[in-house]
Amino acid sequence: MKGVVTALLVAAVVLVQAAVVNRLPLPWGVGPDLVVLAVAAVALRTGPAGAAVTGFCAGLAVDLLPLADHEAGRYALLYCLAGYLVSRYGRVEGRGRARVYGTAAVAALGTAAGFALLGTVLGDPRVSLAAAAFAVPVSALETVVVGPLVLAPMGRILRAVSPDAYVGSYPDLPAPVRSGGGIGGWRG
Amino acid sequence: MRRDGPRPRLVLVLLVAASIALMVLDGRPGTDPVTAAGRAAAGAAFGPVAGAVSAAARPVADGYRALAAAPGAQERIEELEARNRRLSAELDAAEQDGVRSERLADLLHLSGLGGYEVVPAQAVTRMGSGGYAETVTLDVGARDGVAPDMTVVDGHGLVGRVIRASHATSTVLLFTDGASSVGARMEGSREVGAVHGKAHELDGRAPAVLELMQADARIEEGDRVVTMGSHNDAPFVPGVPLGTVTRVRDTPGALSRTAELRPAADLGALDVVGVVVAGPAEDPRDSVLPEKPDGDAARAPREVGR
Numbered sequence: 001m002k003g004v005v006t007a008l009l010v011a012a013v014v015l016v017q018a019a020v021v022n023r024l025p026l027p028w029g030v031g032p033d034l035v036v037l038a039v040a041a042v043a044l045r046t047g048p049a050g051a052a053v054t055g056f057c058a059g060l061a062v063d064l065l066p067l068a069d070h071e072a073g074r075y076a077l078l079y080c081l082a083g084y085l086v087s088r089y090g091r092v093e094g095r096g097r098a099r100v101y102g103t104a105a106v107a108a109l110g111t112a113a114g115f116a117l118l119g120t121v122l123g124d125p126r127v128s129l130a131a132a133a134f135a136v137p138v139s140a141l142e143t144v145v146v147g148p149l150v151l152a153p154m155g156r157i158l159r160a161v162s163p164d165a166y167v168g169s170y171p172d173l174p175a176p177v178r179s180g181g182g183i184g185g186w187r188g
Numbered sequence: 189m190r191r192d193g194p195r196p197r198l199v200l201v202l203l204v205a206a207s208i209a210l211m212v213l214d215g216r217p218g219t220d221p222v223t224a225a226g227r228a229a230a231g232a233a234f235g236p237v238a239g240a241v242s243a244a245a246r247p248v249a250d251g252y253r254a255l256a257a258a259p260g261a262q263e264r265i266e267e268l269e270a271r272n273r274r275l276s277a278e279l280d281a282a283e284q285d286g287v288r289s290e291r292l293a294d295l296l297h298l299s300g301l302g303g304y305e306v307v308p309a310q311a312v313t314r315m316g317s318g319g320y321a322e323t324v325t326l327d328v329g330a331r332d333g334v335a336p337d338m339t340v341v342d343g344h345g346l347v348g349r350v351i352r353a354s355h356a357t358s359t360v361l362l363f364t365d366g367a368s369s370v371g372a373r374m375e376g377s378r379e380v381g382a383v384h385g386k387a388h389e390l391d392g393r394a395p396a397v398l399e400l401m402q403a404d405a406r407i408e409e410g411d412r413v414v415t416m417g418s419h420n421d422a423p424f425v426p427g428v429p430l431g432t433v434t435r436v437r438d439t440p441g442a443l444s445r446t447a448e449l450r451p452a453a454d455l456g457a458l459d460v461v462g463v464v465v466a467g468p469a470e471d472p473r474d475s476v477l478p479e480k481p482d483g484d485a486a487r488a489p490r491e492v493g494r
Contacts, residue, residue, distance in 0.1 A: 018234065019241035023249070027256065048196035056203040063210075064223070064230035072223040073210030080203040084196065122215060 002162045006042050009154055010058050013038035018065040030135045032142035034150050035062055036111045039079050040104040041154035043086035045162065055083030071122065078114045082107045100155070101147055108143035112136040291460035294343020299462060302427050302476040303469060306341065306462030307332050312357070314458065322365035322387045324348075324458055329356040332463075337423035339415075339464040345429035345452025346370065346415060347461050358463070362387070362455055363430070364395040371416035372398060372430055375474050379405045380416055383430055383449060394434060394448030395455065405445050407436055412477055413449060421467030427476045 017034045024031055035058050043051035059076035090103040113136050119127030214223040254261070292308060299306045309326040328334050330353045340347040340360045348362040363370050364387040372383045381400035398413055411433045417426025429452040437446045 015234075015237050015241075019238045020245060023242075023245075024252065049199040052196065052200045052203050056207065059207070060210075060226075061230065064226045065234050071211045071214040072226065073207040073214060076210060077204055077207030080200065080207060084200045088196070118211075122211065 002158070005157065005161045006046070006054065007057075009157065010035075010038050010042060010054060011061070013150065013154075014058055014061045014065070018062065026142075028134075028138050028142075030139045030142070032146045033108055033111060033139060034143075034146070035059070035075075035079065036082055036108050037104055037143060037147055037150040038154060039083045040086050040090070040107045041151050041158065043083040044091055044100060044103065044155070045158045046087055048084045048087040051083035051087035052080045053083075055079030055081070070119070070124065074115065074118050074122075078111050078118070081114070082111050085110075100151060101144070104147050104151055105140065105144045108147075109136070109140040112139045112143075288460050291343050295341070295460055295462045298341060298343055298345075298428075298476060299464070302425070302472045304339075304341070304425060304428075304462070304464045305466035306464050307334060308460060308462050309334075309340075309358075311360075311458035311461055322348075322362040322368075322385065322455075323351070324360050324362065324461075326350075326358045326360060326461065326463065327356070328463060329354050329358050331355055333465050334358045334463050339421070339423060339425045339428065339467075340461050341428050341464060342453045342458060342461045344454065345431065346424070347453050347455065347458065349423040350463060360461075364451060364455060370424055370430065371418065372413045373416040374400070374405075374407070375412040375414060375477060377406075379407070381405075381444070383413065395451055396431060396449040398431075398433065398447045398449045400445045400447075403443055403445055407433060407445055407447055409433055409436065411447075412452075414474060414477060417467075417471060421464075425464050425467040427468065427472035427474070429477050 013034050021031045021034055039051070039055045039058055042054045046054065056076050056079065059074075059079035060072070062075040062079075063070070063072040086103055086107050090099075090107075113132075116127050116132035116136055120132075210223060213220045295306065295308060298304075307328055309328040309332075311324045312327050313325045314323070324347075326334075326340070334350060334353045336350050336353055338350045340349060346363055348360045348365070348368065350358050351361045352359040361368055362385065363383065364385040366385050366387060368385040370383045371380065373380050379400055379402060381398055383396050383398050385395070386397050387395045398407075400407060413430040413433070415424045415426055415428045415430055418424045431449040431451040433447045434450045435448040437448065439446060
């Protein structure tokens with residue numbers, strides 16, 4: 001149940017990103033990244049492995065959908081890492097709206113920076129330092145601004161379909177638990 | 189409740205490896221079958237969605253575009269409107285100038301023929317106080333040498349006389365006004381009479397009526413009439429075309445003969461007129477009249493002149 005809902009939600013967000021946001025004639029040339037928000041919202045309520053798979057699938061979809069002009073796999077890699085890291089480290093230290101949004105903001109900034117970095121590494125001629133210095137903060141800022149629009153409804157829906165999730169019943173652990181331990185598990 | 193799933197790190201490493209493999213595959217020159225197939229499938233799935241979103245979002249997108257362009261658009265609209273106003277005003281002015289120069293040429297021609305010294309003027313308003321009087325206001329006045337009881341002509345004939353002259357404007361009583369009478373003389377003959385304005389008569393079919401003193405005077409349609417001239421050229425200088433006879437009234441037994449007259453000047457569309465500030469040295473007689481048209485005598489001379 002939860003898996004289906006998660007897949008549907010992420011798919012919907014990916015479609016919205018590709019069909020609506022990426023087409024908006026935004027004045028700065030870069031738009032908010034809704035997909036990283038969706039991945040973060042899922043990752044905050046899922047184990048690292050599930051979050052990584054979710055991010056990979058979402059990223060692959062973004063890579064393959066039309067208008068994508070980069071090598072397939074860039075966003076898959078980035079969202080996969082983002083999902084894993086958010087799930088692994090973002091969930092542990094308590095909760096609260098500020099933390100959720102802060103985590104999403106870090107994820108957004110990291111994704112944007114990672115995309116620029118990957119472009120540089122892969123020799124994308126469009127990604128220059130000046131362009132990245134403008135695009136990365138602007139994109140992250142836009143993502144943070146529209147964050148509540150994605151995070152709040154997704155968090156509510158995910159909470160509704162799995163009321164017994166970690167968040168909320170989570171103890172304030174002083175340190176992240178080691179992998180393979182009890183906390184970071186795959187929750188189906 | 190908490191159970192160990194697949195090892196997260198293993199999953200992560202696998203996925204990262206898959207991503208990098210994809211990038212490497214897709215980054216190579218040429219098309220890679222795996223990613224090409226993936227892109228084709230994604231494109232096929234995305235097409236209908238994108239189409240639907242486009243259809244649904246077109247109003248929103250248009251509105252957004254309009255909003256984004258709104259500040260500039262307002263300025264642009266104002267700029268274009270101002271430009272439009274200016275251009276149409278220039279166009280009007282150019283057309284107006286053409287008409288005016290034509291009329292001014294006519295006026296100069298007429299005054300040259302008659303030896304009149306004229307002050308060119310613009311008919312500013314045509315006002316009838318209470319709808320009775322036939323008067324126009326000119327944009328020349330006493331500062332231009334205009335004084336009451338001066339003759340006003342346009343390029344084709346008599347207009348009227350100045351009845352009031354202020355510093356910068358003057359008022360002209362058209363000769364078709366009900367209170368106006370002009371001494372007249374038939375072209376070619378010595379028959380004299382008077383032209384009375386009939387512009388607002390109840391039975392008014394003609395704006396002016398010619399009344400000849402001699403009851404048995406010969407008069408026909410198409411005969412033309414000029415001013416007889418007043419004493420000291422005030423209020424009317426001699427020789428200005430008045431109009432053309434359009435209908436002779438059959439009045440047996442009357443002491444005078446009357447005929448309806450069509451004014452030579454187009455009094456309905458006055459534009460450039462001239463105030464005769466000095467009359468001719470001698471009576472120009474019929475020399476101001478244009479060549480008499482052959483055949484259709486009822487046509488106005490000015491229509492032939494064009």
